[in-house]
Amino acid sequence: MVMRALDRKLLRDFARLWAQALAIAVVLGCGVAALVTSFGMYQALNESRHAYYERNRFADIWASARRAPIHLVPLVESIPGVRSVEARIEGMVTLDLPGRVPIAVGHIVSLPTFGPPVLNVPVMRSGRLPDPDARDEIAVNEPFARAHGFALGDRIVANINGKRRVLVITGTVLSPEFIYTLGPGALMPDREGFAVIWMPERAAQGAFDMNDAFNSLTVALHSGARIQDVIAAIDRLLEPYGGTGAHGRDRQESDSFVSAEISQLWTMTIVMPPIFFGVAAFLVNMVLGRIVALERTEIGLLKALGYSNATIAVHYLALAALTAIVGVVLGWIVGARMAGGLARLYARFFDFPYLILRASWTVYGISGLLALASASVGALRAALSAARLPPAIAMQPPAPPSFRRTAIDRAFDHLRLSQPTMMIVRSILRWPLRAAVSVLGLSMAVAVLAAASFFDGALDRMIWLTFDQANRQDAALILAQDLPEGAIDEIAALPGVLQAEAQLVAPVILRNGHLSKHVAIEARRPDADLSRTVSSGGRVIAPPPGGLILPQRLADYLGIAPGDAVTVEFLTGRRETLHMPLSATIEQYVGIGAYADFETLNALRRQAPLISVANVTLDPDATEAFHRAVKQLPKVAGVAMPTDARRSFQDTIRQNITITTTVYVTIAVLITLGVAYNGARIQLSERARELASLRIIGFSRGEVSFILVGETMLLALLAQPLGWLFGMGISWAFVRGVNSDLYQVPFVVQPALFARASLIALISALAAALIVRRRIDRLDLIAVMKTRE
């Protein structure tokens, strides 16, 4: 088929406008890429999780008890709504691994004696599950085995319930229960330092002294079952046996993290792409509006030749659509790469046996359609105005824009502005809508930059408060069971220990009316120096005798303020329910806890002072000796290393922030270039005659450039405060999206970071204006004056 002449015009116009079209296409491409990446990953994670949970029968309810008799299992099975039940033995152990100095921690889960597990079915990755009758065989989670390079048949030493046991690895597995694994006190998965260990039931019974008993229960429900009723029934059954409260998937650690990530991806999906699509629509609107103005005579001609209004409108819409198509293809390519990168990043934190990317085709389709739609919306006004141009009027040059003296002009008279400055100011006042659109577009770039720099400030504050102020210990020894306070002296005497402080931990349910939250109360001596509670201002507040300190967001959740009483239901010991006043609130960004005085908590539990955790600082030169000694200690079930946690958190987060900041800065620079370049090009095209006239009457290139660059920069300056505002809005939306029991990201506004964002945006705008400025040097003065417009 021969191409129609009008289509040829379209392609040649597109080729001529390539720089402007590309600037727009890149912004659109960013939107498409952001959507493909975030929405694609959102779908992939969501679907993979769903499929994984379905196929491997992820439980609906978890419950734990100190020691419950096995004959309870049929009773749980008979609770209405319960489909299947699995009783297990779980326990924490310390591991002595070949070639590793620091203590590693293992989480033991028992496997049923007869047949594979009914719920939370592990996926075999290599080897086999341990023999039900073997005493020393185990399977471990695949990432742990990989991190250490363990092969089948390799041996590790575990300190189980005070006995050192040599265990043989027979297989590696993945489990829907452990997609995200955190060791005690860790903030990031530590594949070397934390293992999930599957052990045959009989061996576990022996190891943990649990013959005919269990301490962990997983339950699957029939669809339609009322989960709250089942949880209440289970709690009633387990209460006499040290039950600490059953919970649903919402408090399952691994699922909480996966859910948090999925909801973050959703936040990204709804916040970022609309910015790009909006800016791109503005740009198309600006550029196409100018093209239609320039092509008035051609439009009139086409109409005179008998082309219909619709054909002409479609012609200009097609120009926008071509631009969109370039953007979509760019976005798809970049988005596919970024999604791949993100998937690799996730693989470092989340252990899925597979990632379902099937849904991504719809993502590509949706992102393409959205890009086309936003370009079309942007083009609509220009296309309609082209269609509406009466042909006879279209053939004549447009009347010169009407400038009028206004009150603002009279105000400027007093300022004695130069004529070029007046030209800049009048042009902005004459086309306020266009100026506003440019300012809005530029402010979006500033907003993206400000939002990106927000992470920096927020994380600095998180790390400062969490580690420099609150958790200053090098290690926290988690005891297998509460010990008399005297044990702290024993720990203080371990090699390498400089300082040791006692801490008691008690799991409780806090209630206020119908609102409740499971937390652990941590109690320390008032003079504790290593683990402390800190107010938002950084002031150390020790819990007063009799009172409770809660993080602000927990107090908000429970609807209580300092002075109010809260009901405290102890889940261990005598399981009493008491009332305690809320004395103060603090900031807490990682996890959620409750804090009380050491004496108070022991007194409330009517016990001689006991400790559950020992916080210690270490001599850096003697850490090896410390770890060697702790590995031999039967009373220690696990070790948290806040200093290490901080380091890995900082390293990982810094690395991620470097990646995201790079991405955001690139994006913001591209948006700024797109908006500023197109704005300056339009100005130049409108003003070519004016500027040439100025050159002819003796203005220097610099003076003429000042008008062009000056207007761009003035608009860019006006965009800054708006951009900061939008940036804060985006950050705030992010903070809201991330906040959960796991994390709270503080909303920190750092003027220095905003200044950096503005600097980047202003430099990009200047660069764009200077690219266009070069065209002033090439202005053919005679030709411009002769061209009829």
Place this chain on the structure above:
Amino acid sequence: MTATVFRTRGLTRIYDTGKVQVRALDGVDLDLFESEFTVLLGPSGSGKSTLLNILGGLDRPSSGTVMFRDIDLTRLDDTQLTAYRRDHVGFVFQFYNLVASLTARENVQLVTDVARDPMPPEDALRLVGLEARLDHFPAELSGGEQQRVAIARAIAKRPDVLLCDEPTGALDSKTGVQVLEALHMVNMQLGTATIVITHNAAIRRMAHRVVRFQDGRVLSVETNDHRIAPQEIAW
């Protein structure tokens, strides 16, 4: 006498610029005939271009009627006017109005793409003597050549009427004559009713009839008994 192609009665066009009302046409009664070469003469603002725009379906009168053969142009809506322009009218403008991004052939094709019974673009360009410049862009053509491309574009659809607004206005005498030759040839060979607006009184001598305008009214209509060939015209 041949049949009328255009008949206007009481044709009035008022431009309302807010404060001032401008009467561009003020009750024009005029008949124009098939196959005729008519020249419209008159000073700037006398209403020539307004009349041409209304005849060509680019503009509408404020009052009065204008008939194209049996069709009352004032009764046509936008879509019908578009169809009217596409099927019956060829335009030639003072400033050529070529699409800069299309070659000579493609500029003509712009018309042949939408016309009912067009001639091949090459034939149209041959008629105006541009068979050697088919693939040149407007920027690569002289003013006279560009105007001849515009004429080829106008005639390629075999229009019933050819409306030319100052076709030689931007040209020197020599190239102007080439353009007039092209118009003359089209009028003679295709029998297209040709209406030419000009400031240039010399051109009137090649017309069948000359209509003079002043202040939006027809001042006089004179018939040329002795037409001269375009080559004999000079200015």
